[in-house]
Amino acid sequence: MAVERTLKDARFKYISPGSGGFFQTSLGRFSARNWALLFLILMIVVFSIGSSGFFDIVNFQNIIHLSTGAFLLAAAELLVVITGGIDLSIGYVYGLSSVLGAKVMQILYAGGAAGMPVWQVIALGCLAALSVSILPGLANGVLITHFKVPPFIATMGMWGICNGITLFLADGFMPVMGAPSEINAIGNSYFLYIDPSKSISFFTKPSYITQADIRSILRLVPNSLFLSLAVLLVLGFVLGRTRFGKHTYAIGGSMDAAVRSGIDVKRHLIMIYVIASFVSGVAGLFNLFQTGIGNYTPSGANYELMAVAAVVIGGASLTGGKGRILGTAVGVLVLAVLENGLQIIGVSAFYRYIGVGVLLTIAVIIDRAFPDLF
């Protein structure tokens, strides 16, 4: 034990920048471990000083609302990354689910002429989108476990297949319109509406307020936050507190050891890819609820790579066995605040692409420099 610790210290001393000093203190280790969180806080401070519009409850809710998809996709990617794999198809499962849901609703609703109750139209659209979004994950899992296709290739093939089917449903490159407008109300409303002088209402705006002067009342907690929190909390619980979660880390830590210790690795991996695919489907469906139209994934959007970026900035390692939901959420927020803040202080938003690249490399270099920290 003592020898082990000495070795660990020696390695630490050898690798840590500046050889000792700050990074050996507990504060130093804390800041290295939580650099993403510290960077997030730093960014918030800088943007708040840089512009008056940033530090504002409306803007913060905006950031949360607009990153719902990113939260869900990153959570999905995290599951796969912990097992040591990678899922490049989630960004296109996202588009497939959005377009398919919209298409089904469009056909059933038929501009209100079909006579089917609206809730039924919405429910059937959701059901179709969610059940289909399981399939790519199932195929990924079976290909990876039973046919020994590397995750990178299997999911990349699935990217092509999902993208093709989505574009087919979307008739080339047309967003799918014609879903009932009620879905917007679900996707974009808030939990609480407070009119300071008069009333408080839940989930729907007070009827006397028109859409034009909606800004005059205080809206709190977008519905999307509930969705993101629910998914993150459930997956966080599963990963941190259940046997399923422990097995996930075990597979990522050492596949051989996991097999030897009696885990049904094949079944487990298939379930992981199915869950990842399903969560991306939920994200895509919610995108339909937010925008009211079915959006295919544009080429070069790189949703899946952004999800990987968030996961890695959040402390996970692509070699597997490491990573937490909380860190991933911070990773998503770092990217979201970077984008939003740059826009608000008036720096060209294109710098965010560069920012993502730089942050990602820093994340990995820190991870390399402190192998024992996380």
Add this chain to the structure above:
Amino acid sequence: MRTEAAKKTNNLPEMLGRNWIALFIVLLVAFFSLVTRAFFSFDTVQLIFFNGTEVFLLAIAELFVIITGGIDLSVGFVMGFATVASSKLMVACVALGLSPFWSILAASAVTLLIGLVPGLVNGWLVAYLRVPAFIATFSMLGVTHGISELLTQGVPTKNLPALAGDIGNGSFMYVAPGGVISFFSRPQVARGQTVLAIIPNMVVLSFLFIFLFAFILGKMKFGRHLYAIGGNIDAAIRSGINVKRDLIKAYVISSLFASLAGLSYVMKYITGKPDAGANMLLEAIAAVVIGGASMAGGSGTVGRTILGALVIAILETGLRIIGMQTFMTYILVGVILILAVIIDQVFPNRNR
């Protein structure tokens, strides 16, 4: 490594399994020829190579990195950056008073030089800072995307010298009726007579580079080192290969070919935009994998990669000719990509 005994197997299914791409290409051509009469012609062959130039170049770019066991996600946006940089430079050179020809030449040369930088950085991050290739090259994807968006501010570049389009859409050789042959410039003929154009300029140019680097990979010591690094990096280090330097070279070559693809795009479409190669990453990697390379590194050849890219190019052009839309290409490329890996597992050792 294939042994002598395995080389001589006369087992028919095994032989087909090992050379399934060639078989698949024959089937593909037969299928398209049966569906449309217009397909089976010399012009279509040229069109396939002309449309597929960028896929060929990006596939070779990806190959050099995949052989070392890495991956380069940045090729598509390095290509986009090259389209933006070269077209901006051409316009600037013309504005400075250079003749169109020299503007294009100077801009291309400078772009190829700048195009080495992303590869240098990628290689340095991977070799010296031990950043995983996936992360390093994804970072570079972001950086090159950002820089090219900043350069264009969302507007594709335009006002390029017309000569660029003439070069990009011209052919190497023309045969006028009566057997008059001319090079590079289309001869003037009477109305109604057709001129036979042979080999588009961009295809000639790309394949010059591809042959050069096929030689380097297959015949020179550097090429053997790349396979050694991909096969077993520890063994490569122990056997005295300068692994770090060779890794950097591999990423630089990848970036060079991506820039070439960008130049080819600019010449063909006379515009430059950041997302010119955004959706080509799938095709580039698919071509390499269909060509039998393993993502784990250590295998893959230029010849087979070209065959892999040819499958994709035939699909794209063929589907366009029979009137199917792009979505079919995506689906088929995805399916073939997965099948390629499965077939290679059933019939192993077919590479090198």
